[in-house]
Amino acid sequence: MGQFKVLKSLVVDSLDTITKGSLKYHLWMGFLTIVILIGMYCYSIQLDEGLSVTGMNDRVSWGLYISNFTFLVGVAAAAVMLVMPTYILKDIDFKQAVLIGEGLAVAALIMCIAFVIADMGGPAVLWHMIPGIGVFNFPNSMLAWDVIVLNVYLFINISIPFYILFRHYQGKEAKKNVYLPGAILSVFWAVAIHLVTAFLYQGLQARPFWNNALLGPRFLASAFAAGPALIILVLAIIKRFTEFKVEEKTIKKIAMIVTVAAQINLIMLISELFKEFYAPTHHSESAYYLFFGLHGKTALLPWIWTAITLNVIATAMLTFNKLRNNLNVLYLCCIMLFVAIWIEKGFGLIVPGFIPGPYGKIVEYLPTGIEVGVTLGIWALGAFIFTILAKTAIGIELGKLRYKRK
Amino acid sequence: MSENKKWYSLDLGLNKKKGSSGSCGCGKAEGGCNSHKEELSAEEFYEAAINASIGEERHKDGFEQVFDVKMDRRTAFKKLTASLLIGAGAVSTSCSLTTSGDAKEKAQIDWEEQFKGNYKLMTDDEKKKTVDRLMRSYELRTGKNISMTAENAAEDVLFGYAFNISKCQGYMDCVSACVAENNQDRNSEMQYIRIHEMKDGEGFKFDKADDNYYHEVPAEGHFYMGTQCFHCDDPPCVDVCPVQATWKEEDGLVVIDYDWCIGCRYCMAACPYDGRRFNWSKPEVPENEVNKNQHYLGNRMRKKGVMEKCTFCVQRTRKGKNPACVEACPTGARIFGNLLDPNSSIRWVLENKKVFRLKEDLGTEPKFWYFMD
Ligand code: SF4
Ligand code: SF4
Numbered sequence: 001m002g003q004f005k006v007l008k009s010l011v012v013d014s015l016d017t018i019t020k021g022s023l024k025y026h027l028w029m030g031f032l033t034i035v036i037l038i039g040m041y042c043y044s045i046q047l048d049e050g051l052s053v054t055g056m057n058d059r060v061s062w063g064l065y066i067s068n069f070t071f072l073v074g075v076a077a078a079a080v081m082l083v084m085p086t087y088i089l090k091d092i093d094f095k096q097a098v099l100i101g102e103g104l105a106v107a108a109l110i111m112c113i114a115f116v117i118a119d120m121g122g123p124a125v126l127w128h129m130i131p132g133i134g135v136f137n138f139p140n141s142m143l144a145w146d147v148i149v150l151n152v153y154l155f156i157n158i159s160i161p162f163y164i165l166f167r168h169y170q171g172k173e174a175k176k177n178v179y180l181p182g183a184i185l186s187v188f189w190a191v192a193i194h195l196v197t198a199f200l201y202q203g204l205q206a207r208p209f210w211n212n213a214l215l216g217p218r219f220l221a222s223a224f225a226a227g228p229a230l231i232i233l234v235l236a237i238i239k240r241f242t243e244f245k246v247e248e249k250t251i252k253k254i255a256m257i258v259t260v261a262a263q264i265n266l267i268m269l270i271s272e273l274f275k276e277f278y279a280p281t282h283h284s285e286s287a288y289y290l291f292f293g294l295h296g297k298t299a300l301l302p303w304i305w306t307a308i309t310l311n312v313i314a315t316a317m318l319t320f321n322k323l324r325n326n327l328n329v330l331y332l333c334c335i336m337l338f339v340a341i342w343i344e345k346g347f348g349l350i351v352p353g354f355i356p357g358p359y360g361k362i363v364e365y366l367p368t369g370i371e372v373g374v375t376l377g378i379w380a381l382g383a384f385i386f387t388i389l390a391k392t393a394i395g396i397e398l399g400k401l402r403y404k405r406k
Numbered sequence: 407m408s409e410n411k412k413w414y415s416l417d418l419g420l421n422k423k424k425g426s427s428g429s430c431g432c433g434k435a436e437g438g439c440n441s442h443k444e445e446l447s448a449e450e451f452y453e454a455a456i457n458a459s460i461g462e463e464r465h466k467d468g469f470e471q472v473f474d475v476k477m478d479r480r481t482a483f484k485k486l487t488a489s490l491l492i493g494a495g496a497v498s499t500s501c502s503l504t505t506s507g508d509a510k511e512k513a514q515i516d517w518e519e520q521f522k523g524n525y526k527l528m529t530d531d532e533k534k535k536t537v538d539r540l541m542r543s544y545e546l547r548t549g550k551n552i553s554m555t556a557e558n559a560a561e562d563v564l565f566g567y568a569f570n571i572s573k574c575q576g577y578m579d580c581v582s583a584c585v586a587e588n589n590q591d592r593n594s595e596m597q598y599i600r601i602h603e604m605k606d607g608e609g610f611k612f613d614k615a616d617d618n619y620y621h622e623v624p625a626e627g628h629f630y631m632g633t634q635c636f637h638c639d640d641p642p643c644v645d646v647c648p649v650q651a652t653w654k655e656e657d658g659l660v661v662i663d664y665d666w667c668i669g670c671r672y673c674m675a676a677c678p679y680d681g682r683r684f685n686w687s688k689p690e691v692p693e694n695e696v697n698k699n700q701h702y703l704g705n706r707m708r709k710k711g712v713m714e715k716c717t718f719c720v721q722r723t724r725k726g727k728n729p730a731c732v733e734a735c736p737t738g739a740r741i742f743g744n745l746l747d748p749n750s751s752i753r754w755v756l757e758n759k760k761v762f763r764l765k766e767d768l769g770t771e772p773k774f775w776y777f778m779d
Binding site for chain 2: 051056057119121124129136142143144200204205353356359360
């Protein structure tokens with residue numbers, strides 16, 4: 001029963017930490033709460049009137065929600081890039097970054113699940129999807145695979161950091177033979193969640209834009225650029241606002257990962273563009289729509305060209321050691337990459353899949369205010385969860401939070 | 407799949423082996439193929455493995471029995487937890503003692519409907535119960551009676567459809583008949599059938615065709631072609647559904663259990679033929695226009711947030727009638743029938759006309775052919 005006591009005290013202590021903080025902290029959390037509330041209000045309208053309040057329709061039946069879901073799966077998978085060297089290669093530098101990375105993965109996964117639920121027409125019958133009491137179309141449906149894979153990944157990413165922090169909280173070292181197998185598993189699992197999510201789209205013969213063997217690998221490459229880029233930014237913020245020590249060496253190592261992934265991503269982009277535009281077929285129409293517009297319909301042009309410009313500039317700058325090693329330039333590059341990949345892997349991937357439709361009809365998609373509100377609300381929810389997790393973790397790691405035996 | 411083909415191909419039953427095809431991996435869909443333990447296919451093997459590990463539980467999947475069934479404590483607990491999680495609202499109404507008899511019965515029905523199982527896995531008895539409940543619920547709500555059936559597929563029937571491009575003049579009588587027959591949402595003007603108006607001399611240019619015209623037909627220099635759900639024999643929409651809310655029946659109809667669908671719209675993305683329609687808002691049909699002859703899998707009233715599509719008018723065709731579109735077409739461009747019956751007109755078309763299907767390269771094997779005079 002001793003463990004329970006410790007657990008109880010941990011919960012009490014962490015509640016204590018997350019409710020106390022500087023004025024800036026309170027302002028930040030208050031701001032997030034307001035955005036979440038607005039999001040919930042928008043969602044209640046959607047629940048009441050149906051998905052017709054969104055910009056989606058029978059022709060473009062997935063939009064902003066699924067785009068964000070796709071992108072966030074990538075962010076979640078990227079935590080692995082930090083897990084691998086820390087736990088397995090015994091690279092000490094990463095050790096602190098990894099707790100942050102896994103916290104980020106947890107927040108991203110919760111956002112993923114929230115986006116999927118927001119997208120569903122019948123959230124009241126969600127239980128049809130729960131294995132055991134519902135009916136699962138297991139080996140056939142990639143969505144069923146995705147549900148399983150994401151939930152297991154969420155479990156892994158909650159339990160490993162929890163175990164480590166729980167030990168540290170008691171002032172003990174975490175036992176390696178306990179968490180190492182889990183860490184190795186999560187490495188494979190991260191690749192799995194990403195591939196499975198890519199297969200979700202890749203497996204549809206109806207949509208030539210997605211039905212493309214490069215989709216999965218490109219997902220991985222872009223995720224391993226965008227995810228660690230986000231981690232660098234988060235570490236920069238943490239470094240600035242807390243006493244948590246993040247060494248410059250760590251950030252630079254992560255920057256290396258970002259660079260390589262961004263370069264590979266760019267190569268694959270070129271290969272994709274070549275295939276679509278060297279010998280264009282009917283199947284290239286979606287790509288034409290995305291990059292050049294089709295029959296005067298050009299809604300995505302400004303977005304995709306912003307993304308490509310940012311992507312190319314950031315990758316080029318990161319490639320030069322001199323620029324990359326300048327932290328301010330690095331942060332800028334990370335922001336650029338993150339935005340670029342959010343556009344590219346978000347609605348730059350999902351929306352053109354539906355345009356032109358199965359019979360060549362072009363109906364453009366624009367998210368409505370309500371859709372944007374729900375989306376922002378979910379992002380705020382993710383940030384809220386991450387802040388709580390990070391604050392507790394930092395408290396424990398700094399030794400401020402310790403179990404006191406009475 | 408008698409020969410060693412690398413892709414799926416439509417079997418017109420000329421060498422049909424009983425019980426080997428069909429979408430019922432569950433082992434108990436139509437007609438209960440409960441125990442053929444010899445020669446396990448991959449799917450059956452998976453099934454057997456699951457049965458071995460969770461056994462009993464599996465057969466009770468999906469709350470397929472409703473509340474008046476004997477439950478052991480574990481199942482009861484499971485149901486209770488789920489109910490508490492999801493049905494808090496329903497609980498409060500159905501438990502309150504002050505509501506009147508009718509309201510209570512209604513709440514009871516709503517409750518049972520909320521937690522019933524997947525139609526595909528129901529026994530005939532359970533099917534009948536849910537149909538009865540739905541009819542009673544309609545009566546309680548509107549004071550009017552409807553007739554709803556849960557008729558299963560008949561033996562040795564495989565429905566198919568043929569469309570004569572030379573005959574179609576674009577009148578769209580089929581579209582209106584379909585909307586009326588199938589109780590489609592009038593607000594969003596949902597239509598299962600699309601008629602594409604194409605220019606003579608340009609061939610089948612769907613991308614240049616107009617599927618939303620408002621002028622006198624037949625328009626000079628144009629020809630017409632209709633599309634709808636093609637009831638693919640290897641339907642990608644069925645494979646992708648995460649909860650098996652859509653499936654292929656024994657008579658080849660691809661159907662949806664509107665009450666089991668969670669509205670993820672994955673099937674819509676997977677359909678290469680623009681065959682599916684989604685209820686983006688609450689569908690509405692004026693009370694006096696409701697078609698009261700309904701089938702559970704067909705034209706019964708839908709709710710918001712679920713998928714629907716052409717069912718080849720299952721409520722009519724399983725009674726031996728033609729679909730509404732075939733009956734309404736003034737030109738005789740539409741032909742429907744049983745592909746397994748050598749004397750049917752659809753077989754005559756397939757054997758005597760140069761027929762083709764759309765996007766055959768995708769391997770979906772639609773049961774919908776086009777031909778010209
Ligand atoms: S036409 Fe589309 S909806 Fe109909 S069975 Fe084929 S894939 Fe499914
Ligand atoms: S929308 Fe409904 S029928 Fe279609 S895949 Fe999702 S749950 Fe299945």
